[in-house]
Amino acid sequence: MEREQQKGQLFGLGVGPGDPELITVKALRLLQAAPVVAYFVAKGKKSNAFGIIENYLKAEQITVPLVYPVTTEKLEPPLCYESIIADFYDTAAAQLSAYLNVGRDVAVICEGDPFFYGSYMYLHDRLGARYVTDVVPGVCSMLGGTAVLGAPLVYRNQSLSVLSGVLPHDELKRRLADADASVIMKLGRNFHKVKNVLDELNLSGRALYVERATMQNQRVVPINDVDPMASPYFSLIVIPGEKWQG
Amino acid sequence: MEREQQKGQLFGLGVGPGDPELITVKALRLLQAAPVVAYFVAKGKKSNAFGIIENYLKAEQITVPLVYPVTTEKLEPPLCYESIIADFYDTAAAQLSAYLNVGRDVAVICEGDPFFYGSYMYLHDRLGARYVTDVVPGVCSMLGGTAVLGAPLVYRNQSLSVLSGVLPHDELKRRLADADASVIMKLGRNFHKVKNVLDELNLSGRALYVERATMQNQRVVPINDVDPMASPYFSLIVIPGEKWQG
Numbered sequence: 001m002e003r004e005q006q007k008g009q010l011f012g013l014g015v016g017p018g019d020p021e022l023i024t025v026k027a028l029r030l031l032q033a034a035p036v037v038a039y040f041v042a043k044g045k046k047s048n049a050f051g052i053i054e055n056y057l058k059a060e061q062i063t064v065p066l067v068y069p070v071t072t073e074k075l076e077p078p079l080c081y082e083s084i085i086a087d088f089y090d091t092a093a094a095q096l097s098a099y100l101n102v103g104r105d106v107a108v109i110c111e112g113d114p115f116f117y118g119s120y121m122y123l124h125d126r127l128g129a130r131y132v133t134d135v136v137p138g139v140c141s142m143l144g145g146t147a148v149l150g151a152p153l154v155y156r157n158q159s160l161s162v163l164s165g166v167l168p169h170d171e172l173k174r175r176l177a178d179a180d181a182s183v184i185m186k187l188g189r190n191f192h193k194v195k196n197v198l199d200e201l202n203l204s205g206r207a208l209y210v211e212r213a214t215m216q217n218q219r220v221v222p223i224n225d226v227d228p229m230a231s232p233y234f235s236l237i238v239i240p241g242e243k244w245q246g
Numbered sequence: 247m248e249r250e251q252q253k254g255q256l257f258g259l260g261v262g263p264g265d266p267e268l269i270t271v272k273a274l275r276l277l278q279a280a281p282v283v284a285y286f287v288a289k290g291k292k293s294n295a296f297g298i299i300e301n302y303l304k305a306e307q308i309t310v311p312l313v314y315p316v317t318t319e320k321l322e323p324p325l326c327y328e329s330i331i332a333d334f335y336d337t338a339a340a341q342l343s344a345y346l347n348v349g350r351d352v353a354v355i356c357e358g359d360p361f362f363y364g365s366y367m368y369l370h371d372r373l374g375a376r377y378v379t380d381v382v383p384g385v386c387s388m389l390g391g392t393a394v395l396g397a398p399l400v401y402r403n404q405s406l407s408v409l410s411g412v413l414p415h416d417e418l419k420r421r422l423a424d425a426d427a428s429v430i431m432k433l434g435r436n437f438h439k440v441k442n443v444l445d446e447l448n449l450s451g452r453a454l455y456v457e458r459a460t461m462q463n464q465r466v467v468p469i470n471d472v473d474p475m476a477s478p479y480f481s482l483i484v485i486p487g488e489k490w491q492g
Contacts, residue, residue, distance in 0.1 A: 014393075016270065017383070024385060025274060026267035113389045114398075121398035125489055128396065137263070137393040137460075139270060139383045143359045147260075147383040150374065152360075152367035157410035157432070159421060164403035175405060178424075186403070214383075243371055 008036075008100040010131045011107040012114035012124060014138015015052045018215030022144065023053065027136045031056060034107035036099045038064040038092075040119045048215075048234070049111040064099075064106075066092040093126040100131050113138040117185065142183045145213040145236045149220065154181045155244035165190035173197045181241035191231035195223070203239055211235040254282075254346040256377045257353040258360035258370060260384015261298045264461030268390065269299065273382045277302060280353035282345045284310040284338075286365045294461075294480070295357040310345075310352075312338040339372040346377050359384040363431065388429045391459040391482045395466065400427045401490035411436035419443045427487035437477035441469070449485055457481040 011030050016022030023031075031037065031053060041047035047065065057063070069088055096106050114120040114135050124133060142162065146153045154160045161179035163172060165187045176182055176197060184194055198204045209226055211219040212234045223237065257276050262268030269277075277283065277299060287293035293311065303309070315334055342352050360366040360381050370379060388408065392399045400406045404426035409418060411433045422428055422443060430440055444450045455472055457465040458480045469483065 014385070014389075019272065021272035021275070022270045022383065024262065024268045024270055026265065028271060029267070113385070113393075115392045115400075116389060117400055117402070118398075121401060122490075124396075124398060133396065135393040135396060137268065137385045137389040139260070139359070139385055140389060143260075143362060143383040143386060146361045147359075147381040150370075150379065150381065152364075152370060154361075154363055154408070155367060156363070157412045159410070159413070160408040162400070162406040162408070164405070166403045167405070175424075178421075244368075 006103050007131055008102070008104045008106060010096070010100060010123075010127055010133045011105065012118075012120040012133065012135040013107050013109050014113040014118075014136055014140075015049055015109050015111060016139040017112055017141040017144030017213055018048070018052060018218070019144075020052050020055065022139050022214055023056075024136065024138065027138060028056060030134070030136060031107055031109065032058065033105075034061065035104050036062045036064060036106045038066055038096055038106055038108045040066045040068060042068045043070050049109045052111065053109055064095060066095065089122040089126060093123055096123065096127065097130075100127070110138065112140040112144075116140045116142075141213060141234070141236065142185065142238075145183070145210050146238055146240070148210055148213045148218060149208045149238055151208055151238055151240045152243070153183070153238065154241045158241040160241075165194050169193055169197060173200065176203065176239070177201055179239075182239040184237040186233060187231045187235045187237065188233040189231075191226060191235070192228040194237065195226070195228065198223070198237075206239050208238045208240070209235065210238070251347065252349050253377055254348070254350045254352060256342070256346060256369075256373055256379045257351065258364075258366040258379065258381040259353050259355050260359040260364075260382055261295055261355050261357060262385040263358055263387040263390030263459055264294070264298060264464070265390075266298050266301065268385050268460055269302075270382065270384065273384060274302060276380070276382060277353055277355065278304065279351075280307065281350050282308045282310060282352045284312055284342055284352055284354045286312045286314060288314045289316050295355045298357065299355055310341060312341065335368040335372060339369055342369065342373065343376075346373070356384065358386040358390075362386045362388075387459060387480070388431065388482065388484075391429070391456050392484055392486070394456055394459045394464060395454045395484055397454055397484055397486045398489070399429070399484065400487045404487040406487075411440050415439055415443060419446060422449065422485070423447055425485075428485040430483040432479060433477050433481045433483065434479040435477075437472060437481070438474040440483065441472070441474065444469070444483070452485050454484045454486070455481065456484070
């Protein structure tokens with residue numbers, strides 16, 4: 001009787017918001033020990049996550065790009081964004097299974113934290129039941145942003161709302177109005193709408209804006225000076241909680 | 247004319263949620279380079295933050311405990327918690343200024359992230375205008391918790407609410423009912439109230455509970471099995487966002 005092949009282990013490694021030094025000691029150790037390192041990348045683009053850890057890798061490590069399909073063109077039914085992206089994650093999971101099934105550990109690197117809006121979550125949901133997994137939390141982009149802005153985020157018992165700039169105007173407005181402190185992620189083409197909401201709520205005076213926090217090309221811009229057409233996806237707005245007198 | 251003494255620099259270093267390996271490479275470098283290392287500690291207790299980094303320190307580094315006053319006894323007016331704690335932070339800031347003014351750098355270590363409910367914020371607010379500061383973000387306890395629980399927290403454009411267990415029943419209920427995903431911090435003696443709210447909203451089935459995530463004495467307990475009288479301050483409840491089919 002053949003001995004069953006011991007399966008490899010799946011690691012989801014948060015590598016932090018951009019500065020390579022903001023990786024944790026644990027993620028760095030596991031990254032360098034992994035025979036296979038996988039990362040997400042948009043077709044034709046450079047991967048941000050890979051750029052963060054590139055210099056930590058050794059020549060003998062296998063790197064596996066998981067290339068997002070381009071989905072900007074108009075889709076003919078029955079194609080839709082959801083089905084295409086689900087197929088993509090199925091394929092990516094199968095790619096990694098091929099290594100895991102022959103006993104090789106695979107580290108998936110994740111910008112920020114793996115479970116905080118990370119693409120790793122879709123692999124975890126597909127593979128977590130079949131393989132031993134270990135998720136190493138990372139410094140999320142939100143906290144990279146507040147550090148760079150020098151902005152204490154939440155005091156004592158304040159409530160924090162983390163919102164996507166993709167939300168419709170009215171929902172964004174309702175949620176922002178009800179929060180003690182907020183962070184709005186995924187700005188990009190949503191900046192104009194978000195800025196209007198902040199103006200309507202008289203929150204622009206408290207709002208801080210940063211692009212690509214802790215990355216080499218980081219930019220802090222007064223919120224009224226941001227060009228709405230040029231705000232990148234990796235920008236965020238922070239509305240810190242009111243300072244507590246304590 | 248005497249040359250003005252060059253002032254020291256103030257560092258707020260996030261040291262992560264508990265596991266000493268979850269400190270970032272940057273925070274570790276700056277920690278070990280700091281001649282003076284300060285940390286908050288409750289009177290008569292061991293400091294969690296100090297425990298995390300103790301083994302990284304070198305013999306020649308000066309350690310400065312900033313000891314919280316005990317405030318559980320009944321206070322006679324005009325004394326109140328707010329004024330006592332404000333005095334305490336004033337004193338702590340003065341203690342650190344003594345080092346900064348003679349040109350010594352001071353690192354204040356912070357469990358989790360410095361700007362995410364961290365006591366460092368009160369020093370930053372007092373000293374940030376007078377000294378050069380550098381805040382190094384850390385892995386916050388919330389993401390330490392989700393990693394340990396194996397629970398992807400927020401998908402795509404879901405909204406996340408971070409709430410304190412101290413909030414009154416009705417506010418907690420309103421905010422939880424409106425969130426796609428939530429994390430409730432500062433449980434401790436508030437567990438019973440929080441659990442009631444979750445039951446009223448039929449959320450207990452989705453809620454996950456962990457004590458002291460990533461610390462050596464970490465415990466994951468099914469939420470219905472938690473002893474409400476024994477939940478420690480460093481416990482949290484995570485209600486992950488609904489899995490996205492993608």
